Amino acid sequence: MVISWLHNNISDSIKKLILFINDASEVWKSLESRFQVVNGSRKYKLNKDLFSLKQNGLTLVEYYTALTSIWEELDNMNSLPAITVITAEIEAFLKALDVHKQEARLFQFLNGLDDVYAHQRSQVLMMPMLPSVEMSCSLVQQEESQRNTLKLQVDAGHEIAAMYSKANSSERCFECGGKGHTKANCWTIIGYPKWHSKNKKFVSNKSASSGAGKWQGNSGNRNYGNNKMVNNVVVQEDEPKDSNVMISAKQFEQLL
Template identity: 55%
Template sequence: MAGISKFSYRDMQNPLFLHPSDNLLSISVTKLQGSEDFRSWKRSIEIQLCAKRKLGFVDGTIKRSTDDVVEASQWDTCNNMIWKQLEKRFSLIDGSRKYKLTKDLFSLKQNGSTITEYFTALSALWEEIESMHILPTISNVTEEMTKFLMAIESMREESKLFQFLNGLDDCYAPQRSQILMFSPLPSVERACSVIQQEENQRDVLSIGQEMEMSVMFSK
């Protein structure tokens, strides 16, 4: 029919292609309740962006062309549209939400829970807080910029380590002191592994002592 544009299958599979019906405000996800449902909420958004072939603009896997002016222009158009629409769609995430999450993070303590439970709770808060920090895309990464980003990442990981160690129960104070003496400092995942090993050894010793007491009283 005259006047109706036709798009090829190849066109529609290209992530740089924008169909007239493309509208990220149409993303349908349940309202985020907090850190406890953040991962499922995030996964729902990722699936819907993937269906629109636009997830790569968010996770950085779709790169801006450096040798094709037309493709670079198409990339700019798609990238700007996606981030502007996402900002409108999720603009309810404001300072008060960030404040609450940060407050929850710094007040979170182990309080007798297992190391796995404690670390999982921390990780959920870290992940949600980081998702709120939308950083600009860097199209020209220099060696100096790479070193700068690595330094920022190192400070971020160090902060996570200190938060994890700070919230541990006092019974792990010797292990905490030992970890802080490492040079360089270990990752928070490595520190968690060390504490988990100590937790497991204590569990084994506790079971052994209980069995000895049971045998003693059965005589």
């Protein structure tokens, strides 16, 4: 039965090596002699993975879980001998050994954090008493939670703005045929704003029709016949009728 258990828990390539051994203890000794050196290679790989492990955009939970799994596997491999009699010196030694172990894990955790948590790393290292790695992870997680909350708020604002812009761009006025507004907001119905070139109809006089300029108060606008100077731009009140007009009122509205 034990031999059957062993055969069912090893790969086919290894099974061929013990296929004709009929004693369970001999099977175990054969496997131990062949693969006991793997512990050294495994320890080397685990330590290499531990020293090279970085957060690299992972969440704190994912990063800390990866670290914990390596630490636990190394602890299982690095078993210490049992102590039957505990004296005060041995107890102090074990406490100092545990502090050293916790500090090493804390430094490994802080070393692999992304640079966005550099401030939190400095805060932990400046504490009079270094906290445990679990407490440090909890402190950094609070910062991560705040960052995620702010990011969600910003993303929601961008999404609402995009939806609003898309909705406005899809609107079409059936009165003037323009896009971006409805009939209820059309200027041709509710009136043009004060700054718009079509807000008022400028009265033409003889001097204006002849091309002489006339100032309109302090508005900075000047009449040029059927045209109008607004912010140093000649604008025609109606659609241009000759090639001498530089810009129409509709084009000026689009520019504004």
